[in-house]
Amino acid sequence: MSAAPLVSVRDVSKIFHRGSEDISVLAELNLAVEAGEFLALMGPSGSGKSTLLNLIGGLDRPTRGSVEVDGERIDQLSERALAAWRARHVGFVFQFYNLMPVLTAERNVELPLLLTNLTKRERREHARNALAVVGLSHRLEHYPRTLSGGEQQRVGIARAIASDPTLLLCDEPTGDLDRKSGDEILSLLQTLNEEQGKTIIMVTHDPYASARASRTVHLDKGQLVADQPT
């Protein structure tokens, strides 16, 4: 019997309420992601990719069903416990980088470490290491607006890995980048997956990006329609 998957989404439904209208986005969806996988999540716009990613990352709760990550039922955690859980277990990478404009690259990467017990020195060290991994050691003191899109996204990835989470969740990380910068980001993610063993779930519209993943799943009308290893 093989080990339990790192992420298991079971019979999950998600219904949003907008006014009197109910919007059913996910319907009895099941998904298992093994530790060490690099999963690409594709599907048309509005199919619920971000919604699913948010459920796995503990940013939102399912209407029905369960979400288990590393043996923990995160859909049952309190708000407070969930926040602490996110800090320890997941790193988010966003399409529009979402860096703090008022903080330098180094301070941005240090941000999630403020929630740990590390000393100032240790935090700096971790932040610098993370920036070194993404190849931005020479940009520590730069503010986001002085960095290119690709560089900003690399800072975003450094921030996501700074606290060494098991799971990286990326919502269209290359969606706002040109091919070349996007390529660099994808290579970086691949390296993190292959050399550091990070489990990655990446939402993307781009078949070229999904080709870099170890498996691709398609979401349509609230269901996974195909599940193919690449």
Add this chain to the structure above:
Amino acid sequence: MKYLTLIWSNLRRRQLRSVLTVLSIFVAFLLFGFLCAIREAFSAGVKLADADRLIVRHKVSLIETLPVSYGARLALLPGVRQVTHMTWFGGIYQNPKNMFASFAVEGDRFFALYPEFILPPEQQDRWQQVRHGAVIGRSLAERFHWKVGDRIPLTSPIYGQPASQPAWEFEICGIFDTSKKGADTSGMYFRYDYFDEARPRGKGAVGWYIVRSEAAVGADAVAARIDREFANSPYETKAEPEGAFAAGFVQQIGDIGSILMAVLSAVFFTILLVAGNTMSQSVRERTEEIGVLKALGFPGGLVLLFVLAESCLIALLGGLAGLGASWGLLAAGNPVPQLLPLLYVPGEALAQGALMALGLGLVAGVLPAWYALRLRTAEALRRNG
């Protein structure tokens, strides 16, 4: 404290807006400091009043005089320990802008009734010898840079000048200090015997009497006894404990306290709107960033604290600077010495102001902070897409 950089850097986000908000809070608290100083100046007399001391004046008003002969009669009344009198002179030095409080007093009794004024014994002796001598308070001496031995020519709006002389001329025999913090040392006191002899009119009249009552009898009882004594005479009196007298004087000028309160309430209400508006704008335009913080695992309570801390920081920056400036400016120099000789921001007002600044920060920040606390992470991040 590791979060301080984060909070501080948020203030630098829109520097102009932060600066303007801090500036308006600064101005409000500067005003607060000044108004507190003015209120303090008006009420200082009430606070410093000596419980045993009474003021006996003409029943109709303070401007009417009393006969000098009342002194002896007052001294004979049971319950009266000491008596002296004062007469308003209103000295003008060189030009009418330089008017200051000056009084004709009994040189040998004045300091006995006002023990809070301290004059070196040799200066007191000198004053007894020089008929046209005067003693002045420390702050008056500093205002005009007068020294012991100077001869000061004065005119009076009431008594003009003495017969056949261009001006009254007084020799400064002494400079007194005070043992009571906040007591008024902006006055000049000269001898009644010289004054009464030289003045062209009103001879034999005094402005009011100062009486020290026996503590055992009580100031109120002695006051009633004095008024009874002179009832139905051509000069009926009104005797009051000093505190009540000072309070009545303040009442005449208007209810300064409530006017100030009204002005301040309006000012602070406005400031509250300004600060509250700044905070909610700044939090709303940061919605995504707050979403990111929460996604990174910052608990809602901490995010709430960030917003409150930022709001308090703005309020305290402006508030403390404003209070400090009002204190410093008045400490450096009194702009209206002739109007309000004792003008300073009292310590309680500074403490009260600091608390108000903190309160302002909390109240202005509470709604935006609540918004940040309630903000749903997933929805905050969706705004982007």
